[in-house]
Amino acid sequence: MTPLKAKDVYDLLKTVPEGQVTTYGDLARALGHPNAARAIGQIMNKNPDPFVVPCHRVVAWDGGIGGYAFGIKMKKEILQKEGLAFNEDTIVDFEKKRAKLKREK
C-alpha cells in the first residue's frame, strides 16, 4: 500500500466546503487507508497553514468535536460561525453536514 501523504490529505480536505464537515476516518478511507484515522489526526496537528487548510472541519466519526491545535473551544466557535449547530459537544444533524468525499487515486 502506498504511504499516506500529508499533501493528499490537505488537498482532499480543501474540497470540504464551509458549513460542512468530514471525519478522520472518512478522509482515511477516501485516500485508500481505511485504518489510518489516527494518522490523519496527527497530520492535522502538524497542519502547516491553518488559514488555507480548514482542519477545523475534521471531526470525530460520531459528530463529536475531535481535537484542535488551538483548543476545541475555538474549533467549536469557528464551526458555529460557519453555520453548524451543537448539542452539547455534538454536531446537530451531523449526517446531513457530512461531506461526500470524492475518492482520490
Add this chain to the structure above:
DNA sequence: GCCATGGCTAGTA
C-alpha cells in the same frame, strides 16, 4: 514511544 481515532467488548442498571 507518542497521539486531534475508532471499533469492539465487558460490565453495570
Add this chain to the structure above:
DNA sequence: GCCATGGCTAGTA
C-alpha cells in the same frame, strides 16, 4: 475502557 493502526519525533549510538 482497551488496543490496533500508522506516521512522526525526540533522543540515543
